[in-house]
Amino acid sequence: MKATRVAYGETLASLAASDLDIVVLDADLSQSTMTAMFKKTCASRFVNTGIAEQNMMAVAGGLAASGLTVFASTFAVFATGRAYDQIRQNIAHNRANVKIVASHSGLTVGEDGASHQALEDIALMRALPNMSVICPADAVETASVIEAIARDDKPYYVRLGRPPVPIIFGDDYVYTPGKSNVLREGTDVAVFATGHMVFRALRAHEMLKQEGISSEIVNVHTIKPLDEEAVVASARKCGAVVTVEEHSIIGGLGSAICETLCEKQPTRVVRLGVRDVFGESGTPDGLLEAHGLSAAHIAAQCKKVVSEKRQ
């Protein structure tokens, strides 16, 4: 078990010694986003902007225009909603070399409640031209993603979480831009999951197997640009789709999959996510349970959509 944000901090710290001209910005949350690990190894390249996210994103744009590779971090809710126009004007529009890496996304923020739970951030970032959106499934994938995007000069939004999550990938795993991973092959239902929901989807796969249902589990680490080929292939093969995300069902992974499928491979889709409500306080697992996002919920929805398909 390891939090994706911890892998981010470790990877940033290791990049400090690389040939890359990296600057890291944070808005007074470096102990939580883990950018403090970079500060420890390279204090001269760490800039705390204080509690001023709007300024941070525009400063990031200016630093990138000076030829630097910029990482800017805070909680997802402040990184996106609070500074949306600043990201739009200074980063996305200019196709700036800025990586917005946000921690504490989704319901699994837990006890802090609605004000701190970003459930719309994927939708916001996905709508911006030039912006890529990545949501890694575990710590190993996070490290590989950070190393890859540090060497690409385009803007990225990377969505990370607070609690530790199981390690899915082996140490030799390498993130391949543009290519989703089919983690389990199946024929009855295709499950597209992202971030913290991927290991839960893998558990659902085992539950479904007990009941004789064959589910294909796809890790959609990159929500934009979406690996449309993989989405269409799995949907065509299975004939039924379930999407799973710790995000609103409006504008996130489920929407992205539906947009692709309705144009290229019309398929029955069930979107699992937060159903157009704000978050609330609770334990991470308790909240996922309450919002229908546990492994058992995923399995039950898959079973339902498969039985509907067979009727």
Place this chain on the structure above:
Amino acid sequence: MTTEAKSGHPGGSLSAVEILVCLYFDLMQVRPDNPRWPARSRFVLSKGHAAPVLYAALHEKGFFGEDVLMSLRKKGSVLQGHPDMTRTPGVDASTGSLGQGLSFACGLALGARLAPEAYRVWALVGDGESQEGQIWEAAMFASHYRLHNLTVFHDMNGLQIDGACEEVMNPYPLEDKWRAFGWNVLCIDGHDFEQIFEAADIAMAHDKAPSVIVARTVKGKGVSFMENQAGWHGKAATPAQLEEALAELDRGGDRA
């Protein structure tokens, strides 16, 4: 060019003419034949709606010809309604959404410390624009990181779209605010070349804090029917009005 475009912002452009002339024809190091020269001085027009004055300065400096100038705001033009660093030679920042350019300038100024080439950064901020809270986030940032390679002209023309700044939402006194944020503050008549140069020299010599030059200006300066009229914020002159305005400006030029 705004008349040709039939839209644009002449008032706030005219208040900053002398400042832009001093910047582009003396204070800044730029190379029209190499707009992305790494060691160039940077200019951020935070009040992006004054794009026409920036485009006029870049044209006069030789970044592009008159045909380009007359394509302002037209489909396919490199001269967008608001400054666009991805399209226009010589433009260092994309602005237009008010309150953000100063933060971008802070990023450039901090970048100058970390980049191989050191350079100076200039920014022009409007007084109405400083109603945006982000201006003061940036003011705090620049002071905290002692960005003395950054100098801001605060164009105090007193007017915004809905009327006088002090009636819409009083941003004054500006000088005291900058001082409280730890800046080196200078106050001048923004239409007086000597005062602009004198203040800029003091700002460039100051190595402990960023400097701000609060410039008292007249919106629509030099055109009698535009001067101090909020209505000329975002409206282009008709061809007849343009002729009258240019004639007046020519006479003003003779007097000077």
